[in-house]
Amino acid sequence: MADKKLNGTVIVTYRCNARCTMCNRYKAPSRPEEEISIETIKKFPKMYFTNITGGEPFIREDLADIVRELYKKSDRIVISTNGFFTDRIIKLCEEFPNVGIRISIEGLEETNNKIRGLQDGYNKGYSTLKKLVEMKHPDVGFGMTVQDTNARDLVALYEKSNELNMEFATASLHNSFYFVEAKNIIKDRMMVAKEFEKLVNELLKSNSPKKWFRAYFNHGLINYIFGQKRLLPCDMSFDTFFIDPYGDVMPCNGTKDKEVMGNLNEQTWDELWNSEQAEAIRKKVRCCDRNCWMIGSVSPAMHKYIWKPAIWVIKHKFLRFWKKEKYSMYENKIVRDFREGKVTKEELDKCSTCDMNAKVNDGLSKESIKQLKSKFEKKIIEKDIDEQ
Numbered sequence: 001m002a003d004k005k006l007n008g009t010v011i012v013t014y015r016c017n018a019r020c021t022m023c024n025r026y027k028a029p030s031r032p033e034e035e036i037s038i039e040t041i042k043k044f045p046k047m048y049f050t051n052i053t054g055g056e057p058f059i060r061e062d063l064a065d066i067v068r069e070l071y072k073k074s075d076r077i078v079i080s081t082n083g084f085f086t087d088r089i090i091k092l093c094e095e096f097p098n099v100g101i102r103i104s105i106e107g108l109e110e111t112n113n114k115i116r117g118l119q120d121g122y123n124k125g126y127s128t129l130k131k132l133v134e135m136k137h138p139d140v141g142f143g144m145t146v147q148d149t150n151a152r153d154l155v156a157l158y159e160k161s162n163e164l165n166m167e168f169a170t171a172s173l174h175n176s177f178y179f180v181e182a183k184n185i186i187k188d189r190m191m192v193a194k195e196f197e198k199l200v201n202e203l204l205k206s207n208s209p210k211k212w213f214r215a216y217f218n219h220g221l222i223n224y225i226f227g228q229k230r231l232l233p234c235d236m237s238f239d240t241f242f243i244d245p246y247g248d249v250m251p252c253n254g255t256k257d258k259e260v261m262g263n264l265n266e267q268t269w270d271e272l273w274n275s276e277q278a279e280a281i282r283k284k285v286r287c288c289d290r291n292c293w294m295i296g297s298v299s300p301a302m303h304k305y306i307w308k309p310a311i312w313v314i315k316h317k318f319l320r321f322w323k324k325e326k327y328s329m330y331e332n333k334i335v336r337d338f339r340e341g342k343v344t345k346e347e348l349d350k351c352s353t354c355d356m357n358a359k360v361n362d363g364l365s366k367e368s369i370k371q372l373k374s375k376f377e378k379k380i381i382e383k384d385i386d387e388q
């Protein structure tokens, strides 16, 4: 176990300058003094991939120190950001030419700004992307959380990513303590699925095997928004972990409440990873019925159970090439059942993780909760934005 390289996600802060409609994390920020330190990062295991996320990671002014330390542990690092802090992003990429950058753009200009709640957010994000392209930064991409309000921009954004020769990552709405949200739900499933269907066909049309596998991922998103069982098992906490700003190691970011395997501020990695508490969480993961379909849990599963997406890809490339048949969302039985009235919208809603009456746990420390009452954090974030 000790020598096996893992897949890790580091939530370096819960502070965020955006105001996204599908994520309330900005209302529940961490305190800067409590956020994960370099000393704790030094205790990390060897990793083949690390995602740095937030909140908005570039709010942390010591992000370069974190990346420097993580490169001693990890073969590859990708940072997820809203792209707002352009100068900081460019500076970091100059120092680390191999670091991956994924900027969330939630649609074309008007839609993006409405969803993100960031004034001029689209132009900021897009100009950061363009600057990265101009400096020939090799690993840059968009990320989009597809929902009712932006689904119709999906293919247009994919085309934009192609123009700029960039990666294009998709997600859909999820509920969890991490998003401080329990009410996210797709309302018009057929419309959203139709847009995913178009994207799957665009991806299958390309000459890039990576894009064919992305097509499978998006096919899985149709299955997810109809509340069905995951297409692949979820092995989070076995060779993949998340760590939050307080040093708490968790299986993933999809659980309703925060699930803790141990704390890396207080334990060594081996103590934590091999503890009874960690084993108890692994048992919970084995019975987890949330059926998330986010890249953090799906990408390791696609590598581990590669034959399943590979068979799907071969079948669809074959159908496309020899029979001129396109992918159809109706190959998902549940979509056919819904069209034929065998299952109702209300029944599908019940299969989702949306719970209008849930009390959301935000996973904050007691100290972070205390400071929220004084609104001190809001001032810190506003000051940070002003400085930009």
Ligand code: SF4
Residues within 6 Å of the ligand: 234, 235, 236, 251, 252, 253, 254, 255, 256, 285, 288, 289, 290, 291, 292, 297
């Ligand atoms: S399905 Fe997997 S990623 Fe989602 S909450 Fe359960 S364990 Fe976490």
